[in-house]
Amino acid sequence: MKISILTPTYNRKKLLKRLYTSLLENSKYEVDIEWLIMDDGSTDNTKEIVKEFIKENKIKIKYYKQENQGKMSAINKLVTEATGDLIIDCDSDDYFTHNAFEIIKEEYNKYKNEENIYGLCFLKYDQNNNNMGNEFKNIKTTMFDLYFKEGETGEKAIVFFSNIRKKYKHELEHNERFVTEARMYHKMDEKYKIICINKPVMICEYQEEGYTKNIEKQFKENPYGYYEYFKEILQRDMKGVNFKKRLYVIKHYILFSYLVKKYNSKIINGVTNKIVYFLLIIPGILKSISFRNKKT
Structure with a gap:
């Protein structure tokens, strides 16, 4: 071997x-x-x-x-x-x-x-x-x-x-x-x-x-890769994924989709209800603005 x-x-x-x-x-x-x-x-x-x-x-x-x-x-x-x-x-x-x-x-x-x-x-x-x-x-x-x-x-x-x-x-x-x-x-x-x-x-x-210690820096420097990652998760079978995990994925999808200007609300349909979606979209947008303005 x-x-x-x-x-x-x-x-x-x-x-x-x-x-x-x-x-x-x-x-x-x-x-x-x-x-x-x-x-x-x-x-x-x-x-x-x-x-x-x-x-x-x-x-x-x-x-x-x-x-x-x-x-x-x-x-x-x-x-x-x-x-x-x-x-x-x-x-x-x-x-x-x-x-x-x-x-x-x-x-x-x-x-x-x-x-x-x-x-x-x-x-x-x-x-x-x-x-x-x-x-x-x-x-x-x-x-x-x-x-x-x-x-x-x-x-x-x-x-x-x-x-x-x-x-x-x-x-x-x-x-x-x-x-x-x-x-x-x-x-x-x-x-x-x-x-x-x-x-x-x-x-x-x-x-x-290391990479793990500087996760926010990685997020900011590699938004397209993270956008694709979270988008692909939302397109998977989410049955059995708990509410907390779903929120984490949706929040980060919103963040990176606005950073790369590719937001598509249809991807979130069926993953969560509209109330949760609207509660997350504003913080997600604000976080994306913060990322753009913050120095690496």
């Missing part, structure tokens, strides 16, 4: 050593490891650090470089280069548990021949050994149902079956540099399901400059 680890990085040379060490620790489980790194224009000698890893010749490492095109562009390119049976996106502030690949190997052998499955979804812990979300309620589900109908929260570690993952990419709109991963997951949900396993395989340490 071969695993391709995809890591986009920007000025994170100090963190790459930790991830590298965790990969070495997992190499004892008779797994062929391929680590693909995309340097997105780093200025902190990331290339030199990676060269040292490559020189050690302990695992297969491929280094690529692009100039400030963003995380999603980096992942799209690395997916095309991956040759493993499995693909795992692993940010530079993430690293693997000491027995992650043993667990992944065991679960992959269990489910690899099951039809219409695009991967395995594991738990992700923080550095204090706390689960970053809830435990899974169902073994087989979709990412949309997991977060919008089953009450899941927090990040997960997703192990993709390579033959399915290579059919999809992160769709960037209007030369934007970021789009939520969930947009691609939801497209995969249309044909496939994912197996959920209540075991941790990855540890995360959020950085102050």
Whole structure:
């Protein structure tokens, strides 16, 4: 079994050593490891650090470089280069548990021949050994149902079956540099399901400059991608999605549709009643005005 680890990085040379060490620790489980790194224009000698890893010749490492095109562009390119049976996106502030690949190997052998499955979804812990979300309620589900109908929260570690993952990419709109991963997951949900396993395989340490820490900045800089994301959610079967989640989606659809000047009230029809709609539309418009006027 071969695993391709995809890591986009920007000025994170100090963190790459930790991830590298965790990969070495997992190499004892008779797994062929391929680590693909995309340097997105780093200025902190990331290339030199990676060269040292490559020189050690302990695992297969491929280094690529692009100039400030963003995380999603980096992942799209690395997916095309991956040759493993499995693909795992692993940010530079993430690293693997000491027995992650043993667990992944065991679960992959269990489910690899099951039809219409695009991967395995594991738990992700923080550095204090706390689960970053809830435990899974169902073994087989979709990412949309997991977060919008089953009450899941927090990040997960997703192990993709390579033959399915290579059919999809992160769709960037209007030369934007970021789009939520969930947009691609939801497209995969249309044909496939994912197996959920209540075991941790990855540890995360959020950085102050990371994407998740700066969500409002991401919203403002990438409105077209978020507009498409929330529009696509509203066009899905919302049966089973609770009222609070519906409000969240509608509010953000209104916000981004006004930011990109593509508002269409028909998309909201059937998702909620007119009273709720009118209660949300004014705050949504005001928020879009605030976004336009606020400095990044």
